[in-house]
Amino acid sequence: MPSKRKTPPRGPVALVGIDDGVESAVRQALELSQGLEYLPTGGAVFLKPNLVALPGKFQVPPFGVVTTTAVVEAMVRILKERGVSRILLGDGGLENKEADTSTKTTMDILGYPDMARKYGLELVDLNQGPFEEVDLDGLKIKLSLPLLEADFVISLPVLKTHGQCRVSLSLKNMKGGLHHRSKAACHDSGLNLDHNVALLSKALYPDLALIDGRYALARGPMHFGTAQRADLIIAARDALDADLLGATVIGMPLNEVGHLQDLARMLGRDLAAPKPLGGINPEEVRLNLPWDFPWADEWTPAPFVKAGVKGALMPKYDASLCTGCSFIYNPALIMLLTAGAGKDLGGIEFLTGKTCQPSGKAKVSVLAGKCITKALQDDARLGRVIKIPNCPPKLEQIEDALRQAGVPADLKSFHGFMASLAKRYPADQGFDLADYRPGAN
Numbered sequence: 001m002p003s004k005r006k007t008p009p010r011g012p013v014a015l016v017g018i019d020d021g022v023e024s025a026v027r028q029a030l031e032l033s034q035g036l037e038y039l040p041t042g043g044a045v046f047l048k049p050n051l052v053a054l055p056g057k058f059q060v061p062p063f064g065v066v067t068t069t070a071v072v073e074a075m076v077r078i079l080k081e082r083g084v085s086r087i088l089l090g091d092g093g094l095e096n097k098e099a100d101t102s103t104k105t106t107m108d109i110l111g112y113p114d115m116a117r118k119y120g121l122e123l124v125d126l127n128q129g130p131f132e133e134v135d136l137d138g139l140k141i142k143l144s145l146p147l148l149e150a151d152f153v154i155s156l157p158v159l160k161t162h163g164q165c166r167v168s169l170s171l172k173n174m175k176g177g178l179h180h181r182s183k184a185a186c187h188d189s190g191l192n193l194d195h196n197v198a199l200l201s202k203a204l205y206p207d208l209a210l211i212d213g214r215y216a217l218a219r220g221p222m223h224f225g226t227a228q229r230a231d232l233i234i235a236a237r238d239a240l241d242a243d244l245l246g247a248t249v250i251g252m253p254l255n256e257v258g259h260l261q262d263l264a265r266m267l268g269r270d271l272a273a274p275k276p277l278g279g280i281n282p283e284e285v286r287l288n289l290p291w292d293f294p295w296a297d298e299w300t301p302a303p304f305v306k307a308g309v310k311g312a313l314m315p316k317y318d319a320s321l322c323t324g325c326s327f328i329y330n331p332a333l334i335m336l337l338t339a340g341a342g343k344d345l346g347g348i349e350f351l352t353g354k355t356c357q358p359s360g361k362a363k364v365s366v367l368a369g370k371c372i373t374k375a376l377q378d379d380a381r382l383g384r385v386i387k388i389p390n391c392p393p394k395l396e397q398i399e400d401a402l403r404q405a406g407v408p409a410d411l412k413s414f415h416g417f418m419a420s421l422a423k424r425y426p427a428d429q430g431f432d433l434a435d436y437r438p439g440a441n
């Protein structure tokens with residue numbers, strides 16, 4: 001059943017700058033928001049950062065992708081000072097053996113084991129269960145028991161956009177507490193992802209939201225987006241208030257964020273960002289971050305046009321694309337881009353997700369993933385079909401399928417792209433890897 005916790009009443013909302021260090025800003029934000037006024041010192045506090053994925057097989061910049069270790073450690077220190085004896089820290093990150101992504105891998109990269117030993121934390125991989133099955137207005141999902149049973153839950157998301165939900169803040173962050181099949185079920189063929197995130201809030205509503213804006217990410221939620229230094233912290237006892245303010249700072253019109261609209265409607269509240277304490281006008285720090293990558297048309301990513309790629313159709317993803325297949329989408333795009341620069345690839349289409357439709361014009365149709373393979377297996381509009389029915393497909397299978405289609409794809413081009421991402425974030429422009437190491441701030 002949903003959590004038996006009684007969520008604390010709404011309170012002030014804080015927006016502060018990180019001027020004198022991360023911990024100082026976190027303390028100020030918590031004080032202004034009265035975020036720990038209802039903190040139980042005798043129970044279990046669960047810290048839920050965003051640990052979506054940091055691969056172990058190749059290095060990628062963490063900026064704006066995962067919650068900074070500096071913010072997490074600051075919160076731990078403050079809780080310890082408050083007398084909290086039991087602190088659990090966890091998430092349910094993307095699991096992909098080929099790239100070595102998992103909750104444990106991400107925690108290891110961010111130094112969480114050392115932090116756990118230092119402060120006596122309990123690290124929890126929410127992917128491992130146990131789970132409780134619930135029915136939320138027809139949405140049947142399995143929720144993490146450690147989250148449901150905690151006495152106080154703190155959501156620690158990053159200030160970032162999302163290619164399907166527009167923003168990924170404290171409410172969307174709770175999706176990490178679902179069983180992996182339930183995560184995929186939220187990306188249903190009815191394109192109800194935003195509504196399902198709002199429904200999830202009925203069962204997993206945080207007691208405190210603190211948004212880590214040390215770095216902000218455009219075109220997120222993963223490494224393919226672009227981060228910038230923002231140096232902001234948002235805190236509120238009420239997660240919807242925090243997210244409405246966070247979306248405003250990002251520059252996203254609130255009436256375009258479906259899960260915030262739906263939740264406000266469920267709660268009988270106005271869709272308006274609260275006026276924050278902290279002396280910062282949200283309009284003066286508005287970031288105007290784009291959430292989506294550009295497409296030349298519904299079948300053509302804009303980079304294909306710029307690079308002169310012809311004869312390749314790659315329809316834009318939608319909300320039915322779950323995290324597993326979203327991880328293979330960009331590698332496929334990059335392999336098509338690099339193999340087809342200045343060339344004609346002969347009429348190939350790459351289809352994935354649950355609702356994608358064939359063009360009816362392709363000579364070869366690659367169906368990537370169990371869902372699209374099942375949905376289109378007998379569709380007469382397909383060209384010669386190459387199926388990858390795995391859930392999700394492996395990157396090597398994508399490479400092989402493209403080669404079968406006559407594309408000289410090379411997975412090394414994707415590895416090279418990932419390695420090049422670090423060039424976006426020079427240290428002399430404020431990108432400090434120490435923010436992701438315990439004890440550095």
